[in-house]
Amino acid sequence: MASYVQHGTVDTLSHCRSVAEVSWWLAHRLHLKVNRTSLLVGALLHDFYLYDWHGAGWRHSYRHAECARRNAAAHFGIDERTQQVIRCHMWPISITHVPRTREAVLVCLSDKYVSLHETLLQRRKQRTVCR
Ligand SMILES: [Fe+2]
Ligand SMILES: [Fe+2]
Numbered sequence: 400m401a402s403y404v405q406h407g408t409v410d411t412l413s414h415c416r417s418v419a420e421v422s423w424w425l426a427h428r429l430h431l432k433v434n435r436t437s438l439l440v441g442a443l444l445h446d447f448y449l450y451d452w453h454g455a456g457w458r459h460s461y462r463h464a465e466c467a468r469r470n471a472a473a474h475f476g477i478d479e480r481t482q483q484v485i486r487c488h489m490w491p492i493s494i495t496h497v498p499r500t501r502e503a504v505l506v507c508l509s510d511k512y513v514s515l516h517e518t519l520l521q522r523r524k525q526r527t528v529c530r
Contacts, residue, residue, distance in 0.1 A: 403451055406514060407521025411446050414513060418442045421509035422502075431501055434480060438502040441484025444471040445506055461493045 400412035409417075419442035426433045448466040452459045468485040471477050477485075484506050487498040498504045 400447065400449070403449070404453070405446065406517035407524065409517045409520075414517065415443050415446055417513045417517075418445060418506060418509045421513055422505045425505050425509060426501075431505070433501050433505070437478070437481040437484055437500070438505060440471075440475070440477060441481045441488075441502055442506045442509065444475070444477070444481075445485045445488045445510060447471050447474075447485070461489060464489045464493055464496065 400415065401410050403411045405411045405414035419439050422438055422442045425431075426438060444467060446463065446467055447470045448463040449470060452463065455463075464486055468482050471485055472482055480500060480502065483498075483500055484503045487493070487496045487503045488507050488510050490496055490498055490507055498507045
């Protein structure tokens with residue numbers, strides 16, 4: 400995961416760690432009762448698809464969650480609740496995979512927040528270089 404770029408200069412492993420940290424922080428701040436293992440393992444493996452998505456075409460956006468879920472299940476034997484976290488993290492793009500647990504909702508929201516932050520950070524860096 401550390402070998403693949405996620406957004407800008409951020410690799411996939413760092414992205415997943417950030418999503419795990421934000422998910423954990425949200426659960427703590429909102430005093431939500433969550434399954435900690437599903438939340439953290441799901442967040443850490445939510446983009447465990449192991450390829451460079453930049454050459455993967457537009458279908459990547461709704462297909463990679465299932466690929467990551469399959470890899471995570473095969474490599475780590477994760478339970479169904481954790482698989483749901485990974486499968487649903489691209490909602491609403493993957494429109495039929497609605498997050499139905501607190502862990503899945505937290506990871507889905509945190510992924511959007513972290514992705515936006517990483518993308519905006521990249522744009523800011525590009526603007527700084529171009530001046
Ligand atoms: Fe993703
Ligand atoms: Fe992600």
